[in-house]
Amino acid sequence: MNTTDTQNSQNTSRPFGFWLKAADRLMAAEFAAAFETERATRRDWRMLNAVDGTVTTDRPLHRHKLHSLIERGWVARDGDGWTLTDEGRAAKERLGTVVDGIRAKVSAAVSDEEMATTLASLEKIARAFGWDEETPLPRRRRGFGPHAHGRGFPGHGFRGHGFRGNGFPGHGFDGHGFPGHGFDRRFGRGFGPGHDA
Structure with missing residues (x-):
C-alpha cells in the first residue's frame, strides 16, 4: 500500500461528525481571518446583503x-x-471579493457534481432526523449526554455542531452565513445570501 492509500485509509476511518466539524470550523476560521482586515464579521456581511435586497428576509431589520x-x-x-x-456599498464590494475567494477554494476542491451529491445526502440525513422547511433547527446544546465535556455523541464529535443550522447553519456550511444556502453555488456571489444573524 503506498503513502496515498495509507492516508486515504486513515482519513476515511474518521467518523462523519469529524468531517462536518472540521469543514465547519476551518471555514469559519478562514472567514474570520479574511474579514478581520475590514473589522467585519459574517453577520455584517449578511446584514449588508439584507439591507440592499441581495437576499430577502422575513425578519424586520430593526435598528438594534x-x-x-x-x-x-x-x-x-x-x-x-x-x-x-x-x-x-464599497465595504460590501470588498467583502464580496473575500467571499468569492473562499468560494473559489471550495470549487477547486470538489466538482459541482460532488457538491450536489453532498448537499443531497446531508439533506436526506437532516430530514431523517425530522428537519423540514417550517421547523427551526434546534439550538446548540451544551453539556448533554455522558460525553458532554467534549463530543456529545461518543466518537462522533458533533458537540452541538454539524446539524446546527448555518449551512448546516452556524458556521462554514452556513446557509445562513452567505447569500444562498450553504455551499449551493446557484445563489449569486459567494455562497448565496444568508438568512439569520
Missing part, C-alpha cells in the same frame, strides 16, 4: 440589528427602511 453598521456609516435610514451608504 444594524447598530454596528450604522455606527460605521455603512447603513443609513431611508424612509421607513434602510439603505447602504457609499461607504457601505
